[in-house]
Amino acid sequence: AVVSTQSTGVRAVLESQGFISKHVLDLVFGYYGKPSHIRVDGGASQSAFILEQVSSLSAVELERSECVEGSLMGAALLAGLGAGLYTSLDHIKRDVVLQCTRVYNTGGSDDELREGYDAWRESAERCVDWTKKLP
Numbered sequence: 001a002v003v004s005t006q007s008t009g010v011r012a013v014l015e016s017q018g019f020i021s022k023h024v025l026d027l028v029f030g031y032y033g034k035p036s037h038i039r040v041d042g043g044a045s046q047s048a049f050i051l052e053q054v055s056s057l058s059a060v061e062l063e064r065s066e067c068v069e070g071s072l073m074g075a076a077l078l079a080g081l082g083a084g085l086y087t088s089l090d091h092i093k094r095d096v097v098l099q100c101t102r103v104y105n106t107g108g109s110d111d112e113l114r115e116g117y118d119a120w121r122e123s124a125e126r127c128v129d130w131t132k133k134l135p
Contacts, residue, residue, distance in 0.1 A: 014047060014049050014050055014053075015053065015116060015120070016120065017044055017047075017050050018049075018050045018053035018054050018057070019053075019057075019116070019117050019120040019121070021044070021050070021054045022053075022054055022057040022058055022117060023121065023124075025038075025054070025058050025060070026058075029058075034060060035060065036060070036061065037060065037061035037062070037063055037103075038060055038061070038062055038063070039062075039063045039064075039065050039070075039098075039100070040062050040063065040064055040065065041064070041065040041067055041068055041069065041070035041071075042068065042069065042070070042071075043068075045064050045065070045068070046064075046068065048102075048104075051064060051102075051104040052104055052106060053113065054104075055104040055105060055106045056106040056110065056113055057113060057114070057117055059106075061103060061104065061105040062103070062104040062105070063100040063102075063103050063104075064100060064101050064102045064103075064104070065098050065099075065100060065101070066098060066099045066100065066101045067098050070098075073098070077092050077096060080092075
Protein backbone atom coordinates (compact mmCIF):
# COMPACT_ATOMS: atom_id res chain seq x y z
CA ALA A 1 0.00 0.00 0.00
CA VAL A 2 1.17 3.50 -0.79
CA VAL A 3 1.24 5.78 2.24
CA SER A 4 0.92 9.50 1.65
CA THR A 5 1.66 12.06 4.31
CA GLN A 6 1.74 15.83 4.30
CA SER A 7 5.51 15.72 3.76
CA THR A 8 5.20 13.45 0.72
CA GLY A 9 2.67 15.89 -0.73
CA VAL A 10 5.00 18.83 -0.15
CA ARG A 11 7.90 16.92 -1.69
CA ALA A 12 5.79 16.08 -4.75
CA VAL A 13 4.94 19.75 -5.24
CA LEU A 14 8.59 20.80 -4.92
CA GLU A 15 9.77 18.02 -7.24
CA SER A 16 7.20 18.97 -9.87
CA GLN A 17 8.39 22.60 -9.73
CA GLY A 18 11.93 21.42 -10.35
CA PHE A 19 10.84 19.10 -13.16
CA ILE A 20 8.88 21.91 -14.87
CA SER A 21 11.91 24.20 -14.58
CA LYS A 22 14.17 21.52 -16.09
CA HIS A 23 11.70 21.00 -18.94
CA VAL A 24 11.60 24.72 -19.73
CA LEU A 25 15.40 24.95 -19.56
CA ASP A 26 15.70 22.09 -22.07
CA LEU A 27 13.51 24.05 -24.49
CA VAL A 28 15.57 27.23 -24.00
CA PHE A 29 18.86 25.32 -24.36
CA GLY A 30 17.56 23.80 -27.59
CA TYR A 31 17.09 27.23 -29.11
CA TYR A 32 19.96 29.22 -27.62
CA GLY A 33 22.51 26.68 -26.45
CA LYS A 34 23.47 25.73 -22.93
CA PRO A 35 25.18 28.39 -20.81
CA SER A 36 27.84 27.64 -18.23
CA HIS A 37 25.68 29.13 -15.48
CA ILE A 38 22.31 30.75 -14.84
CA ARG A 39 21.48 33.46 -12.31
CA VAL A 40 18.13 32.76 -10.64
CA ASP A 41 15.79 34.85 -8.52
CA GLY A 42 12.15 34.83 -7.42
CA GLY A 43 10.21 32.85 -4.89
CA ALA A 44 11.16 29.35 -6.02
CA SER A 45 14.85 30.29 -5.97
CA GLN A 46 14.62 30.40 -2.18
CA SER A 47 14.21 26.60 -2.15
CA ALA A 48 17.60 24.88 -2.00
CA PHE A 49 15.78 21.61 -2.74
CA ILE A 50 14.45 22.90 -6.09
CA LEU A 51 17.74 24.52 -7.11
CA GLU A 52 19.77 21.42 -6.30
CA GLN A 53 17.31 19.32 -8.29
CA VAL A 54 17.33 21.62 -11.34
CA SER A 55 21.12 21.94 -11.27
CA SER A 56 21.50 18.19 -11.07
CA LEU A 57 19.01 17.41 -13.84
CA SER A 58 20.25 20.17 -16.18
CA ALA A 59 23.95 19.81 -15.33
CA VAL A 60 24.27 23.59 -15.22
CA GLU A 61 25.48 25.84 -12.41
CA LEU A 62 22.74 27.93 -10.79
CA GLU A 63 23.63 31.15 -8.98
CA ARG A 64 21.03 32.43 -6.53
CA SER A 65 20.97 36.22 -6.63
CA GLU A 66 20.97 38.23 -3.42
CA CYS A 67 18.09 40.17 -4.98
CA VAL A 68 15.06 37.90 -4.65
CA GLU A 69 12.92 39.94 -7.05
CA GLY A 70 15.06 40.60 -10.12
CA SER A 71 12.08 41.74 -12.21
CA LEU A 72 11.21 44.37 -9.63
CA MET A 73 14.84 45.48 -9.44
CA GLY A 74 15.02 45.74 -13.23
CA ALA A 75 11.87 47.84 -13.36
CA ALA A 76 13.22 50.13 -10.64
CA LEU A 77 16.55 50.53 -12.43
CA LEU A 78 14.81 51.35 -15.72
CA ALA A 79 12.64 53.87 -13.87
CA GLY A 80 15.86 55.40 -12.51
CA LEU A 81 17.17 55.56 -16.07
CA GLY A 82 14.00 57.31 -17.21
CA ALA A 83 14.17 59.76 -14.29
CA GLY A 84 17.79 60.64 -15.09
CA LEU A 85 19.33 58.91 -12.06
CA TYR A 86 21.37 56.82 -14.51
CA THR A 87 22.63 58.10 -17.86
CA SER A 88 22.67 54.78 -19.74
CA LEU A 89 22.32 51.02 -19.41
CA ASP A 90 26.11 50.85 -19.24
CA HIS A 91 25.97 53.24 -16.25
CA ILE A 92 23.57 50.82 -14.52
CA LYS A 93 25.74 47.81 -15.36
CA ARG A 94 28.80 49.59 -13.98
CA ASP A 95 27.20 50.88 -10.76
CA VAL A 96 24.76 48.14 -9.80
CA VAL A 97 26.45 44.88 -8.88
CA LEU A 98 24.21 42.10 -7.60
CA GLN A 99 25.99 39.40 -5.68
CA CYS A 100 25.14 35.74 -5.47
CA THR A 101 24.20 34.26 -2.12
CA ARG A 102 24.83 30.65 -3.12
CA VAL A 103 25.92 28.60 -6.12
CA TYR A 104 24.39 25.21 -6.92
CA ASN A 105 26.51 22.95 -9.08
CA THR A 106 25.89 19.26 -8.63
CA GLY A 107 27.70 18.28 -11.81
CA GLY A 108 25.04 15.97 -13.24
CA SER A 109 22.00 13.99 -12.30
CA ASP A 110 21.65 10.92 -10.16
CA ASP A 111 19.72 7.93 -11.47
CA GLU A 112 16.82 8.14 -9.02
CA LEU A 113 16.21 11.80 -9.80
CA ARG A 114 16.44 11.14 -13.55
CA GLU A 115 13.91 8.31 -13.24
CA GLY A 116 11.55 10.63 -11.36
CA TYR A 117 11.87 13.27 -14.06
CA ASP A 118 11.28 10.72 -16.84
CA ALA A 119 8.13 9.44 -15.07
CA TRP A 120 6.89 13.03 -14.58
CA ARG A 121 7.49 13.86 -18.25
CA GLU A 122 5.67 10.72 -19.40
CA SER A 123 2.72 11.60 -17.16
CA ALA A 124 2.68 15.18 -18.46
CA GLU A 125 2.72 13.98 -22.08
CA ARG A 126 -0.27 11.71 -21.38
CA CYS A 127 -2.21 14.76 -20.17
CA VAL A 128 -1.82 16.66 -23.45
CA ASP A 129 -5.15 16.96 -25.24
CA TRP A 130 -6.82 14.57 -22.78
CA THR A 131 -10.12 16.42 -23.07
CA LYS A 132 -10.31 15.57 -26.78
CA LYS A 133 -10.59 11.91 -25.81
CA LEU A 134 -13.72 12.43 -23.70
CA PRO A 135 -17.12 11.56 -25.21
